[in-house]
Amino acid sequence: AVMVSLAAVWEDWGVRPSAVIGHSQGEIAAACVAGALSLEDAARVVALRSRAIVALAGKGGMVSVPLPVEQVREELAGYEGRVSVAAVNGPASVVVSGDVQGLDELLARWTEAGVRARRIAVDYASHSAHVEELHAELLDVLAPIEPQAGRIPVYSTVTGEVEDGS
Template structure:
């Protein structure tokens, strides 16, 4: 039969999820046990499974349903990495209005943006011309952006049966910026994460 392309979002994200969970299990088998966990976006789903807040099945469900939903937005958006602090990046974005927004703050000096594909192309070229390190991320959708909003109602209903447990390891949330005991990592949380 036909196999989907390996670089399609609904193939890549479940594969990365499986790799993250497997690596964690390998490290544990070698005696490396985490004192706390943190992850960004789909990596946060791995962290939730590793913490014990979600079962492996629950984590796989979230990743599979989210990546399948995101596939519907393929071709509409893009993302880029800009090696500058978020406050400065927000100034760069101001002229673009609703076309672009901050998607993630990686570090004090590294920010990810997302939005309309043509706006991402334009800002990357503009910043590169000004010797600001900026590069497009190899995706054709705008994660962590208002473009995801239409997907949320259907995802929320698909996540209704999700009942997280108390985490056995402290879970640092990149959504709230706080340590979570795991019990709040329900369907609404994963919609907010997206």
């Protein structure tokens, strides 16, 4: 709501984006601002996604790691299927996500090595294989939503490519 509202205020002031990009729930806001999703459909996606994620509560977590993604990926060897890179936020800012035990082990290793990794205050493993268990439910509840080509190009955070929103 805040992201879409800010974009509307900026547009009212004459500031119009030539493209949009968003991360996680911000992708929904970006699609709305681009015109690929109506405000009603964007709100529906946020609400239904949030409701579905409740099923993941208590099963995982996330950790912010101030290291380059290449180094983090090397350190995740042996954790396949348990912990994975969830987000690359900068050259030395990575978030990993996954099983609680795997995250605890990695956090202890990084802390011992002097890396200031920190747990993020969530009890589910967003942006990980854990979310796959919601796939069928989300396809079902979001089936009535029909994205369309937007008036503004949308950069995909998955591919890095420009999408039309449809």
